[in-house]
Amino acid sequence: AVAIASSAFAQADPLPSWxxxxxxxxxxxxVEKVTEEDGADYVAPDDRIAVFDNDGTLWVEHPxxxxxxxxxxxxxxxxxxxxxxxxxxxxxxALEGDMKTLASYGKKGLVEIIMxxxxxxxPAEFEAIVEKWIATAKHPRFKKPYTELxxxxxxxxxxxxxxxxxxxxxxSGGGIEFMRPWTDRVYGVPPDQVVGSSIKTEFQxxxxxxxxxxxxxxxxxxxxxGKPVGINQHIGQRPIAAFGNSDGDLQMLEWTTAGDGxxxxxxxxxxDAEREYAYDRDTQFGRLDKGLDLAPKEGWTxxxxxxxxxxxxxxxxxx
Amino acid sequence: AVAIASSAFAQADPLPSWxxxxxxxxxxxxVEKVTEEDGADYVAPDDRIAVFDNDGTLWVEHPxxxxxxxxxxxxxxxxxxxxxxxxxxxxxxALEGDMKTLASYGKKGLVEIIMxxxxxxxPAEFEAIVEKWIATAKHPRFKKPYTELxxxxxxxxxxxxxxxxxxxxxxSGGGIEFMRPWTDRVYGVPPDQVVGSSIKTEFQxxxxxxxxxxxxxxxxxxxxxGKPVGINQHIGQRPIAAFGNSDGDLQMLEWTTAGDGxxxxxxxxxxDAEREYAYDRDTQFGRLDKGLDLAPKEGWTxxxxxxxxxxxxxxxxxx
Ligand SMILES: [Ca+2]
Ligand SMILES: [Ca+2]
Numbered sequence: 001a002v003a004i005a006s007s008a009f010a011q012a013d014p015l016p017s018w019x020x021x022x023x024x025x026x027x028x029x030x031v032e033k034v035t036e037e038d039g040a041d042y043v044a045p046d047d048r049i050a051v052f053d054n055d056g057t058l059w060v061e062h063p064x065x066x067x068x069x070x071x072x073x074x075x076x077x078x079x080x081x082x083x084x085x086x087x088x089x090x091x092x093x094a095l096e097g098d099m100k101t102l103a104s105y106g107k108k109g110l111v112e113i114i115m116x117x118x119x120x121x122x123p124a125e126f127e128a129i130v131e132k133w134i135a136t137a138k139h140p141r142f143k144k145p146y147t148e149l150x151x152x153x154x155x156x157x158x159x160x161x162x163x164x165x166x167x168x169x170x171x172s173g174g175g176i177e178f179m180r181p182w183t184d185r186v187y188g189v190p191p192d193q194v195v196g197s198s199i200k201t202e203f204q205x206x207x208x209x210x211x212x213x214x215x216x217x218x219x220x221x222x223x224x225x226g227k228p229v230g231i232n233q234h235i236g237q238r239p240i241a242a243f244g245n246s247d248g249d250l251q252m253l254e255w256t257t258a259g260d261g262x263x264x265x266x267x268x269x270x271x272d273a274e275r276e277y278a279y280d281r282d283t284q285f286g287r288l289d290k291g292l293d294l295a296p297k298e299g300w301t302x303x304x305x306x307x308x309x310x311x312x313x314x315x316x317x318x319x
Numbered sequence: 320a321v322a323i324a325s326s327a328f329a330q331a332d333p334l335p336s337w338x339x340x341x342x343x344x345x346x347x348x349x350v351e352k353v354t355e356e357d358g359a360d361y362v363a364p365d366d367r368i369a370v371f372d373n374d375g376t377l378w379v380e381h382p383x384x385x386x387x388x389x390x391x392x393x394x395x396x397x398x399x400x401x402x403x404x405x406x407x408x409x410x411x412x413a414l415e416g417d418m419k420t421l422a423s424y425g426k427k428g429l430v431e432i433i434m435x436x437x438x439x440x441x442p443a444e445f446e447a448i449v450e451k452w453i454a455t456a457k458h459p460r461f462k463k464p465y466t467e468l469x470x471x472x473x474x475x476x477x478x479x480x481x482x483x484x485x486x487x488x489x490x491s492g493g494g495i496e497f498m499r500p501w502t503d504r505v506y507g508v509p510p511d512q513v514v515g516s517s518i519k520t521e522f523q524x525x526x527x528x529x530x531x532x533x534x535x536x537x538x539x540x541x542x543x544x545g546k547p548v549g550i551n552q553h554i555g556q557r558p559i560a561a562f563g564n565s566d567g568d569l570q571m572l573e574w575t576t577a578g579d580g581x582x583x584x585x586x587x588x589x590x591d592a593e594r595e596y597a598y599d600r601d602t603q604f605g606r607l608d609k610g611l612d613l614a615p616k617e618g619w620t621x622x623x624x625x626x627x628x629x630x631x632x633x634x635x636x637x638x
Contacts, residue, residue, distance in 0.1 A: 180555045191555030201551055203544035210573040212551050225522035232531050236499045236510030254529040
């Protein structure tokens with residue numbers, strides 16, 4: 001094991017679910033470097049901004065994105081109000097669980113389903129719908145609520161960074177209001193530190209009751225080149241550390257690590273089919289292709305889930 | 320003087336620049352109410368969200384919005400590169416300081432000037448421009464940097480709320496990237512807790528150097544009905560307290576105070592021509608008309624600057 005110089009963290013291992021190895025070493029040496037007050041690479045706490053992709057970086061995204069499963073369930077729940085969906089694509093495919101046909105409608109089909117299932121209510125009403133679903137839905141393989149399928153090593157990493165004065169943000173291609181109801185509880189990230197894709201919201205004042213309404217119209221796509229834009233808009237600072245798992249995180253990783261001073265980029269590589277899933281260049285959810293080639297050139301750390309992670313998921317809560 | 324029940328705050332007055340009276344009382348009784356753990360109106364720290372308008376609420380906005388003055392100075396600075404502006408409105412009027420003609424071009428003219436002076440560079444370059452200007456520009460009447468013309472009672476109020484577990488946000492019609500360079504220093508509000516109007520930003524990867532560029536195109540107008548929308552987008556929670564000074568804050572005040580549980584709305588009324596300015600229904604900058612009529616019906620506190628505030632500006636720094 002590598003001896004850790006900083007006395008503050010020599011006492012207890014802040015990353016117990018990480019096996020000793022180059023990934024853990026890289027993380028620890030970056031954190032020690034930027035927090036060492038007299039060091040050449042010291043970064044003031046105000047500038048210690050870390051951004052995390054969500055799906056596949058902080059929690060499971062296979063066999064399908066959790067929000068995708070949520071949208072499918074919403075279609076089924078709303079179907080009685082929409083008898084026309086039985087014959088109308090892409091809803092017909094969604095109702096029949098025919099993922100192949102659904103996929104043939106591409107992004108356009110997905111957006112249509114999102115608009116039909118995520119709009120037409122207030123943010124508070126949508127939040128209640130998400131809360132109810134997330135409390136009851138279970139992952140098809142692990143038979144657990146999705147919020148229990150966050151990665152234990154990443155939860156430790158979030159804590160470790162915050163304990164070292166970092167402000168941690170989620171920057172996800174997923175819906176901002178799909179995440180906000182539970183990110184504080186699961187990740188310790190409050191709603192205002194969540195950046196994501198969004199649909200438009202409109203202020204209305206009906207019968208003297210001021211309210212916001214969710215419109216069936218895209219507002220912002222927080223993916224790929226949208227991630228640096230979303231970060232700039234919400235956070236207003238270039239992060240010094242970025243964590244992702246797919247090519248949708250490339251621009252965020254590039255922009256973060258291209259800044260002056262010490263920078264850190266990390267990619268979670270899904271290599272453990274036994275304990276979780278193994279996928280990279282050839283998958284519908286979380287494709288990692290260019291990123292795998294770029295990482296060594298850019299000096300990004302690539303986490304090998306199989307060898308780097310002692311545990312994948314949090315321990316079972318005591319009965 | 321009113322005896323303050325809470326022992327924690329009986330020791331020292333957290334709002335020394337506020338005269339005793341109904342405004343100070345209303346603020347203190349709200350804060351005590353929501354922080355009293357066994358009380359009926361207790362609000363958990365996570366939900367203690369307070370939003371503040373900036374111009375005219377936290378700092379001076381007369382004789383003109385600070386960002387408007389900045390834009391005029393930028394036009395003058397850029398004029399040598401734009402000889403055509405000498406004959407082209409609204410730039411001609413801006414260069415000549417002819418505010419009447421400039422005003423005749425309305426919002427459209429102002430947007431044209433903003434696009435010509437605020438776009439075409441990276442966010443970091445714009446930040447440097449703002450930093451340089453804000454460090455040197457002086458208010459025409461008070462002969463001080465604008466950042467020294469924040470209202471001392473409001474600075475105390477920001478601190479008081481934060482000391483009581485509130486998270487404080489700025490929600491301004493002004494440009495988000497015009498404010499972020501100095502809000503932490505002046506108000507203790509970090510960049511990610513600033514909500515404002517914005518122009519579009521685009522990710523570009525030129526010669527392997529990933530960068531963001533500010534485009535001459537509006538992205539979001541954080542004013543009037545845009546304020547609740549901006550709050551929802553950035554903060555993701557309905558605030559329990561809102562502070563404003565003009566009709567541009569109406570929807571923010573309405574939406575905030577219409578929520579369940581204890582709520583607080585406050586309007587700063589500019590009544591002190593001697594120490595600052597006196598204006599409300601009839602002014603170009605910070606018009607307060609409907610708000611004055613609505614406040615008593617809605618139970619919002621209206622601060623009378625003349626009688627409620629012992630001091631307007633922070634004390635002179637010791638030489
Ligand atoms: Ca991902
Ligand atoms: Ca104002």
